[in-house]
Every structure is written in structure tokens, then in C-alpha cells.
Amino acid sequence: MDKYKTRNTISKTSFWSTFWDTTKDGKKKLSIRAKRWMVVVAVHLLFFLSFAVDVQVLEGTLMGSRFLGFHLIDVFATLEVYLATYHMPINMVIGTVSIVLVYLIIGGRTYCSWICPYGLFSEIGEKFHDILVSKKIIKEREFDHRVKYIFWAIFLALAFTSGYLVFEVINVVGILSRFIAYGWSVALAWVLAVFLVEVFFARRAWCKYLCPIGATYGILGWVSATRIEWNDNCDHCMVCHDVCFENHVLEITKKKYDEQRKEKGIKKEVILNGDCTLCGRCIDVCHADALSYTFRLKSLV
Ligand code: SF4
Ligand code: SF4
Structure with a gap:
């Protein structure tokens, strides 16, 4: 694809x-x-x-x-x-x-x-x-x-x-x-x-x-420790929402949060919701490469 x-x-x-x-x-x-x-x-x-x-x-x-x-x-x-x-x-x-x-x-x-x-x-x-x-x-x-x-x-x-x-x-x-x-x-x-x-x-x-x-x-x-990380390359196309059967976990990809993220200077966020299955379908389809796996303990490794 x-x-x-x-x-x-x-x-x-x-x-x-x-x-x-x-x-x-x-x-x-x-x-x-x-x-x-x-x-x-x-x-x-x-x-x-x-x-x-x-x-x-x-x-x-x-x-x-x-x-x-x-x-x-x-x-x-x-x-x-x-x-x-x-x-x-x-x-x-x-x-x-x-x-x-x-x-x-x-x-x-x-x-x-x-x-x-x-x-x-x-x-x-x-x-x-x-x-x-x-x-x-x-x-x-x-x-x-x-x-x-x-x-x-x-x-x-x-x-x-x-x-x-x-x-x-x-x-x-x-x-x-x-x-x-x-x-x-x-x-x-x-x-x-x-x-x-x-x-x-x-x-x-x-x-x-x-x-x-x-x-x-x-x-x-x-x-x-392992999570999906979002970054501000995202253009809020919502394609990831289509492929994710637990798409409530992708709330952070919505445009409505951009304003407050800009105010706080936030460029990356992780999906915290435990319903995410880490299947990677959202990464597979994101044309902006705005999603990836991340490991929260990498500073310890
Ligand atoms: S598929 Fe990528 S660019 Fe589209 S809304 Fe999801 S994270 Fe953003
Ligand atoms: S990894 Fe799978 S379950 Fe988690 S947000 Fe992406 S598509 Fe949804």
C-alpha cells in the first residue's frame, strides 16, 4: 500500500x-x-x-x-x-x-x-x-x-x-x-x-x-512502557481513525487540541489509553509519519 x-x-x-x-x-x-x-x-x-x-x-x-x-x-x-x-x-x-x-x-x-x-x-x-x-x-x-x-x-x-x-x-x-x-x-x-x-x-x-x-x-x-507516539507532522486527516477499531485512543490526533498544544509548545504526545493494542495499523497508514512506537524507559536502557 x-x-x-x-x-x-x-x-x-x-x-x-x-x-x-x-x-x-x-x-x-x-x-x-x-x-x-x-x-x-x-x-x-x-x-x-x-x-x-x-x-x-x-x-x-x-x-x-x-x-x-x-x-x-x-x-x-x-x-x-x-x-x-x-x-x-x-x-x-x-x-x-x-x-x-x-x-x-x-x-x-x-x-x-x-x-x-x-x-x-x-x-x-x-x-x-x-x-x-x-x-x-x-x-x-x-x-x-x-x-x-x-x-x-x-x-x-x-x-x-x-x-x-x-x-x-x-x-x-x-x-x-x-x-x-x-x-x-x-x-x-x-x-x-x-x-x-x-x-x-x-x-x-x-x-x-x-x-x-x-x-x-x-x-x-x-x-x-511501550506506547504509540504522535508528533505535529499530523495534518488531522483522520485516516488512522478509520483503521483503528479502538479509535477513541486516537483522540490526541484531532485538530481541536492544536491551539492549546501550540500555547504549551508541545510537539509530541504519547497515547496513554490502555485500550491501544499497539497493533501499528495507524503507523502503517499515516502518510505524514506522525505516529511511531516509543519506549518510555529508553533513557534507562
Ligand atoms: S493518519 Fe497521521 S496525519 Fe492523519 S490524523 Fe492520523 S496521525 Fe494525523
Ligand atoms: S496501535 Fe492500533 S490500537 Fe493503537 S492507536 Fe494505532 S491502530 Fe489504534
Whole structure:
């Protein structure tokens, strides 16, 4: 995709062309989306190989795994287990603390865009959804993204009152992760149902409104070190808003803040909102190179 030539490339571009970027001097390179997809595939290939041919690099599933022997446990799964059983084995504490430290460094919802296997399906569903909206076959529906915190509390309350990990029954991330590692199950029909809801009803509905795993990493995201940085090359074209399914986090790109930024001499700002998944789609499409990754602790490194 050549973002420097025309903004039409965003609405008229094919899905596959978003895996390439054209640089200012006309060279083709892999887009951040392409690199992200490679990371997701590589992570899950390691899960697959651990069970299929006993390659012991990354064993288990996304809910609980061992990377080179180190325990890693999903934070929301740990909360559920503790509330359901009032018990937290030491391996679970170590695995959860390790994961928290990793995501405090690389960005909370980096999990959603760089690790979660459902994220890739959801991006494909998003493209179908956008096509249906542009052809006026369905209409765009927006809900309050904060509803995910209500679901987050409900699933934890259900674990506490029932003693079961109720969310895990409908957890598309866990279902897909187990499918990749261990093989088919009828639960995949539920993943397909969620996918179809996203295509025909609401864009990225699972990730934006429901997933308590993403909501938990989003809480870490508010204080994590890796962020998206905006600079005043921005001409407020709003193309980044089009591609971002959590575009409330891009509020700082709006023109209405220019006046007060000029008064204060501000030329750069970081996105602080933990809902940003650090997917890099906004960087891929910004023709003004006004967005980039930044690491807030770089002075310490
Ligand atoms: S950051 Fe880039 S894509 Fe977003 S509004 Fe500014 S110029 Fe447009
Ligand atoms: S702001 Fe950019 S990096 Fe963050 S979720 Fe939106 S498109 Fe992805």
C-alpha cells in the first residue's frame, strides 16, 4: 500500500495490500501488520510443535504455558482460578508475575494484536464487515467500549459464586489456542459464531466489547512502557481513525487540541489509553509519519 500517494488507498485497498508498505523512495517493505501476523503464527507454531513433535520451547496454551521452562499464566485466568478455588499454587504466582512484568514492558494489549490467535480472525472479519458497510448491506453499530469492564466483573463474579471458570466455556482465545495445540473440537463452532457476529453485526465486537482477557491487559496498558507516539507532522486527516477499531485512543490526533498544544509548545504526545493494542495499523497508514512506537524507559536502557 502506498500511503504517500493517495489516501484512497485506505478505503479502496485490498486486504492483502495492507501487508506491504511503500517507502517514500518507492521501495516495498513488509508492513507492521505483516510482521505482527508473522509473530502470531510463530508463537502458535511453537505451541503446535510442542505437542505434535515434542519441541519444548513453548509448551501448553495461551492460558497457561512454559517458555524454555519458565511458567507463564494468563492474568485473567489466574484471577478466575483464585476466585473459584481460593487457592493459588506457587507456579501460578510465578507465571502470572512473569507475564505482568513482560506486558508492563512491551505494552498491555500488545497481547491482543501480537499474540492472540483470535485477533487475526477478527481482522479478517473486520475487512468483510467494512465491505458490507461500504456496500450499505449492513449498518455500522457502535456501543460503549467500557461495557467490557462490566463483562469482566460478571465473569469474575461467576467464577466466585459458582466455583467454575465459566468464562473459559465461551473463551474463543482459549478454544482456538487449544485447537492449535491439541486438535479439533466442536467448540470451534462457537468461534465461528462470534466471527459471524463481528462480520454481520458489530466490528471487532469480541475484542472491543466483551473479552475480559483484553480488558485485563488493557489495565496494564495504562502504565506500560511501550506506547504509540504522535508528533505535529499530523495534518488531522483522520485516516488512522478509520483503521483503528479502538479509535477513541486516537483522540490526541484531532485538530481541536492544536491551539492549546501550540500555547504549551508541545510537539509530541504519547497515547496513554490502555485500550491501544499497539497493533501499528495507524503507523502503517499515516502518510505524514506522525505516529511511531516509543519506549518510555529508553533513557534507562
Ligand atoms: S496521525 Fe497521521 S493518519 Fe492520523 S490524523 Fe494525523 S496525519 Fe492523519
Ligand atoms: S492507536 Fe494505532 S496501535 Fe493503537 S490500537 Fe489504534 S491502530 Fe492500533
